Amino acid sequence: MVTLHEGEIHVESTPNEGSTFRISLLTDNSYPNVLHADSKEKEEVIVSDPIQETETQTNQKPILLVVEDNPDIRNYIAESLGDSFEVLTADNGRRGKEAALRSIPDIIVSDIMMPEMDGNEMCRELKKDVQTSHIPIILLTAKDTLQDKEEGYQVGADSYLTKPFSASLLRSRIDNLLQSRHKLAEHFGAIAGKLDDKAAVVAQSLNQIDNDFIQRIDQLIEERLSSDKVDIGYLADKMCMSNSTLYRKMKALTGLSTNEYIRKMKMKHAEKFLLEGKYTISEIAFKVGINNLFYFRQCFKEEFNDTPSEYIKKLKENSGK
Structure with a gap:
């Protein structure tokens, strides 16, 4: 024995x-x-993740919501882009808003002049709602005046396209917006939890609602850092969102799933505790809510390319040079 x-x-x-x-x-x-x-x-x-991965997986294709009251234009966009996107459609701003809140699309293309609720009003409503504030919106307009564009940008539109337009031009505009958001999300995910100049710059690139959202997520994680019950279900409940809505928003903003983001935050705090030199590795694991010591070491190594012991050893060797 x-x-x-x-x-x-x-x-x-x-x-x-x-x-x-x-x-x-x-x-x-x-x-x-x-x-x-x-x-x-x-x-x-390989130790299974104590943070249960119950998150909704995204479809292989990004979701495009087309809001247009003209059925010919609506169908033209859907058919032209259906090979690259899962296309959802709505025929006015009110239904477009409902569809956006229900599906949390990756991007929205919307006409401006529509019955019940126009595109500007829909854009304003979606951009002030924390569930959808991160979604890029392209507005379509038959008017090309500076005043019309200024109004659209004031309500939060990310881009404008003047009718008539080609499908290739619309596709290019969509791809550019999604690529820029993807790069921002990757950068944000890489520096999550860091309090430095780079983190501040990335935070400033988010709108105020999304910045507040991330700060609130960080606060909720830190408040229960030592608990092993902090997962997507807990955060979704506190943020008054469904699991799928929170997952899609976190993925869009950070490039990470909610549970991946939680682990990254826990490891950033673990690094801080380790550098303080006051705690054993077992105590640090407990302080960040991970009860399995082997899993803690595994997570730490994935984040910093070294186990906690190796990490400290290298720091001491470098400081002695």
Whole structure:
């Protein structure tokens, strides 16, 4: 039994008096070289994520919402871009807003002059709603005056396209917007949790609603940092969103799933605790809400390319040079 636990056993015997057994076991041993339950080969053990991945996976195609009261133009856009996008349609601003809140599309293309609710009003409503404020919106207009464009930009439109237009021009405009958002999300995800000049610059590139949203997410994670119950369900409940809505918004803003973002934040705090030099690795894992020490080391290495012990060792070696 002692051997199975990678320990040592010593015995001292005195005739007519008795024997003394001493057992030595490693503390915080994760037994990386042993065969774990349900394993058939002695491979590197991969510990399942304690943060349950119950997030809704996105479709392979990005979602495009087309809001246009003219059926010919609406169908033209849908047919022209259907090979690259999952296209949803609505025939006025009110229905467009409902569809956007229901599906959280990746991008919206909308006419301006429509019954019930025009494109400018729909854009204004969507941009002030935290669930949809991040979605880029292209407005289509038959007018090309500076005043009309200024009105659209004031309500939050990301781009303008004047009718008549070609499908290739619209596709190019959509691709450019999505690529710029994707680059921003990748950069944001890479620096998530850092308090430096780069993080401040990226934060400024978000609109105020989205910036406040990310700050609130960070606050919720930090408030329960030591809990292992912080997951997408907890955050969605606190943000008054469905799991799928939160997932799509986090993915759009950070390039990370909600649970990936939570892990990244936990590792940033783990690094801070490690640098303070006040805690053992086990204590740090507990402070960031991870009860499995091997999984904690695995997450830390994925984030910083070193285990916590290797990370500190390299810092000490570099500081001694």
